[in-house]
Amino acid sequence: MHVIIDLCVVPLGVGVSVSSQVAACQRVIQDSGLEHHMHAYGTNIEGPWEEVMAVVKRCHEVVHEMGAPRITTTIKLGTRTDRDQTMGDKVASVESKLSD
């Protein structure tokens, strides 16, 4: 099952800046080889369900290993069976409608 997710990992108990932990998650995502796109409030990732979910779990493990005692994460997650659709397809579909 192919999945497109939006992942936002928020460490608690590490002070007000969380960019070190977010960067560590980006490295996990990059190392996975999965297609991804970082934005200002999370990162889109796509691929096979198990691989994407393994990345999410690895992010929690890495951020805890960095010393964060608590993590709260938000995930949006989409699957479809009617047709293949990539992250790029989703954006292109909206942009095409916008340019009409």
Added chain:
Amino acid sequence: MHVIIDLCVVPLGVGVSVSSQVAACQRVIQDSGLEHHMHAYGTNIEGPWEEVMAVVKRCHEVVHEMGAPRITTTIKLGTRTDRDQTMGDKVASVESKLSD
């Protein structure tokens, strides 16, 4: 790794009522034996990471099998390493502060 999640599964392409699909997810959750609590905008579930995530995946499989061509799901997901905490503990902690 123990996890508490809030799960909200939304089928698309099945019309305006989604309660059949949500009920099917509730059955998946109940059958898992995991602690859970349904509210008006999702269901809290807690347990070991792999078991909870298997429930999420099974919900997507079941809702697609019911005929939904597309699903968009929102998950909030919390882990902590400083101490054990159940869903009941979280609510009790806030209610204790409220009654002070």
Added chain:
Amino acid sequence: MHVIIDLCVVPLGVGVSVSSQVAACQRVIQDSGLEHHMHAYGTNIEGPWEEVMAVVKRCHEVVHEMGAPRITTTIKLGTRTDRDQTMGDKVASVESKLSD
């Protein structure tokens, strides 16, 4: 426009425990007189759009006033024009399907 939301306010930079800030938000919600239900990963609130959104903003103001330098909040928000539906209706609809 009637709205049902699920609100989860997370203060950053206040340490690992956030129950004091969550309890303060609960007081804001209670004082609003709006229908609400707290669960382990947020609080359902329903009512007129402007009143509900004023509660969300007041929560941010109060939590900042308590000393939190940063807040990240997650909101699920539903509206419908086909019929009136309360939080209780949503839960009852699923429970009715479960008992069939």
Added chain:
Amino acid sequence: MHVIIDLCVVPLGVGVSVSSQVAACQRVIQDSGLEHHMHAYGTNIEGPWEEVMAVVKRCHEVVHEMGAPRITTTIKLGTRTDRDQTMGDKVASVESKLSD
């Protein structure tokens, strides 16, 4: 109060494709003049709280006017009082850590 949000509006009861409604929301966002960035699972928007929230409400109004009887929206929403931070700052902060 300056806010950065991530907005994902999902119409129900309009079939499996929702790109027309998402494009209509993009037009609302563009017309607002607020800084924004669309990605594959939502759109980042930043600006004064009231202006950003007016955009969210206008999106619901427009999508209902297009015929969607039901909408479920997910919003992530961040505020901070310790310093000014734009969407671009957030991404740059993580990318700077990544290039170290």
